[in-house]
Every structure is written in C-alpha cells, then in structure tokens.
Amino acid sequence: SVFSSTSSSSADTQTMSDDEDVAPAVKKSRVFYGSLEDKERERLSSEMMSSAMAGSDAVKAGIEAGNINISSGETLEMEERVSERQQEALAEFERRRRARQITVSTDDAEVKAGLRALGEPITLFGEGPADRRERLRSVLSVVGPDALKKSRKDEERAKRSQDECQQTWYHEGSTSLRDARLWLAKYSLPRAMRRLEAARAQRDVSEATRTIRQQELHKSLRNLNNFCSQIGDDRPISFCHFSPDSKMLATASWSGLCKLWSVPDCHLIRTLRGHNTNVGAIVFRPKAGIYLDQSDVSLASCAADGSVKLWNLDSDEPVADIEGHSERVSRVSWHPSGRFLGTTCYDNSWRLWDLEVREEVLHQEGHSKGVHDLSFHQDGSLAATGGLDAFGRVWDLRTGRCVVFLEGHLREIYSLHFSPNGSFLFVFFYYGHFLLTGAYDNTAKVWSHPGWTPLKTLAGHEGKVMGVDVSPDGKLIATSSYDRTFKLWLSE
8 A cells, every 4th residue: 555655646746747748828818898887887786686686595594594583474675785885986987977978178268267167266286277177077077067057157147237237227207306407407507607707716816815815814723712612412412503694503412402502602592302313413504594584494404213304493393394214314404595405314315305396306326325424516516425335426416417436435424515616525524725624532623725734623522523613704613522512613
C-alpha cells in the first residue's frame, strides 16, 4: 500500500508536468453594445425580483416550521419594497437622462441670467463658463425646463406692471374743477405780471443802495430780543400765526383749544372751542380783519382726527366743518385769493376746497407717504407740498401737473414756504431777505440771505420750538413751543 500510494503520487506529478506543456486558452474579449444604463436597469430589476422571491420562500418556510402563525390557513403577502439606495440610483439615472435632453445656451450671459431667474447664484468660486452651463442644465433637470420660461414670464410681467405704475395717468375732472382752474389762471396771470414788474424795478436799484438796505436789516435782526412771553395753554403750543393786520396772533394747542391774542400786549381775546384732539394748525384767511366782516369766515384749523373747522371773529364756536378726511390733517393753508383752502392729509394726498361752491374740487395724490405741509405761491398759480416720503412736489393749479420734483432730503419734510419774490422755495419759513427757522434744540434762528449765515439765535424756550411766524408788517417774530408758551421777539 505504501508503494501504491507512492506510484499514484508519481503519476499525478507526471500529469501536472504534461499539463504545463499545453498552451493556455486564449481569452476572447467581449464588446458590449448599447447604453450601460439599460444593463444597470436589468441588473437592478433582477435583484429586486430575486429579493422578492427569496422573501416569499422565507415566509413559506416560516409557516411550515410553525414560526409564523396565520389564522384559517391564510398567507400574508409582503409588499415588495425597493431599498432607498436603489430608488436614489434610479432617480439619478432618470435625472441624467432628462439633463441630456435639455438644450442650454452657450452664451455665458444668458446662462447667468437663467441662474438668476431660478434663484440660483450666478457663479461659484472657481467655476468657469462650461461648469456654469452644466450647473444650469442640472438645475433644469430637477425643476423642469419650463421653469425658466415661467420665471422669465413672471419677471416680464412684474416689470411691465412696475412700468405701468410709474406712468403718469389722467382722468376726467369735474365741471367745478375745470371752472376752478380757469378762475385760477385768470387770477394768477395779472399777479405774475405785477410781480415781474416789481422785480425789474428792484433790479434797477443801484448795488450800493441794496447793500445799505441789507446791512440795516441785518443790524436790526441782530438786535432781536424777547419782548413778551405768555403761557398759552396747559398742553404744548403746536402752531402760531399772525393776522393780516398784525394786530392778533392765533395759537393752536394739543389740548384741542385755539386761542386769539392781542398784539403786542398778548391779552387773550377769545378761546375757540371745537376740536377734541391735538390741533395741528390754525391760520388766518387773507384780508381777515382788513376787508372781511367779523361774521365772515376768517380762520381755518385742523386736527389729528381729520377734522377741519372754519371760524369767524364773532364767535368761539366753528361756523362750519369740512368733512372728508379719514386720517390726520397736519396743515391747512389759504390760497392768496381767500377763495380756496388747501389741506394736507396723512392718507398720502392733499385737497383743495372751494368755499364759494362749498365742495372739494381737487383730491391730489402723488406722495408715497403722508403729506405734512402745503404752501401756495403768491401769484396763486402754484402749490408746493412736502411730507414723510422726504420728497417735495410743486403743482401747477391751472393744469394739475406736477411741474417740479424736489429730491435731496434724507428725512421727512415738515415745513416749506415760497419766498415773497416767488423765486425760491424753502423747507423753512422765509421772510423778505432773511430766513427764520425753528428747531427741536429749544431755539429759533435767523439766517442771512444770500449767504445763509446765522444772524441771531432766539433762545429762551424750555422745550422744542414747534412753530414760528413773522408779522406782515415785519416788526415782530412769534415762536410757539412744547413748553406751553409762546414768545414775541422785537428788534430794539
């Protein structure tokens, strides 16, 4: 047996030696045609079928072994589930297939515009035009190629809507507005001619004479001192205004009361009761106390509740109410003719009322926020408005057009005023050849014109100065304050 075993081993050795002399078989290469995607689909499908069959066989084996108990001999069919990884792989193949079918522009500017329209960054760090183009194609394969077209349509629609909002539009006005515009044109043109004639006459005055007059005025302004101080109310005094004859001063208070004071002794003449909240302004009608009777409408006032009231000089109660404002009315202003009254409202508009026909003839929009102040040109042809949107506008009352847009302020405009010669418009109170301003630093200041250098600081109030005015005769300056007082200033 030992020898048998040895000879067998020798035979095996001989056989291996013979095999080594045989040449190895040549392995033929295989060439596959078609997409690998289809092959991968077939493999995944076979794997799923195999896993499903294996699961079914396992359930049957478990039932036969008694490990799975099903009542009345019924079998439980398990739902075929695809692994999350397989689903992701299928979704990725499908996305790549869609991406290959999407046509993307080779213009890099258009590619950036497309990415911007889809809300994607137009470029990434180290990204070139080709990479950017592929990224756009990848995004479109997810959101769909129609998303870019829809985004562009929405952008064009929004741009078209914005352009329409910025366009100036007109609508047909009422007959009363047309009549008012014609009347204003006939009223303003002769006044403009007289103003221009006065300006030409002033130009003929020698430079030396004008310089002397200006120096005398500046000297007088530097000598301004507090002439009278009076407690006007229990609440802050928000506004003050001289009568056309310079013999009275009207004040408005946050208590809702308006008062008339004699000038220059500051005695109380009458308390006007009618408002129930903060009064923003009270102004005398042109020619009040000169050509108008005591029973005629001589003053107008406004309040934070949107109320506007008209007063005469005989009664302490209003003679009429102007209704129609839904929000705060901050200022009222009389047209130089005395026929029209302008009101500014925090509903982003201002209005023009005709007292002869007793109706609103103009409701003018144009500001994006509340309108705070209004001033009429002395000719009666223009109106200037300013408000919380930091912009000013000049309106031609004869045509209704906004003829000048005033841009430059960074904050709200709370006051504006035409100069007496009609050539300048300030956002402060202007009188003659000097500028008067009131501020929240508890002072009022007088500035030279031209040059705009401070001539005098009117200090004395213990609270912010809320209103300033100059008497028509040019002798007195009035200031009203948060400290509940008003003061008169006179040059010694």
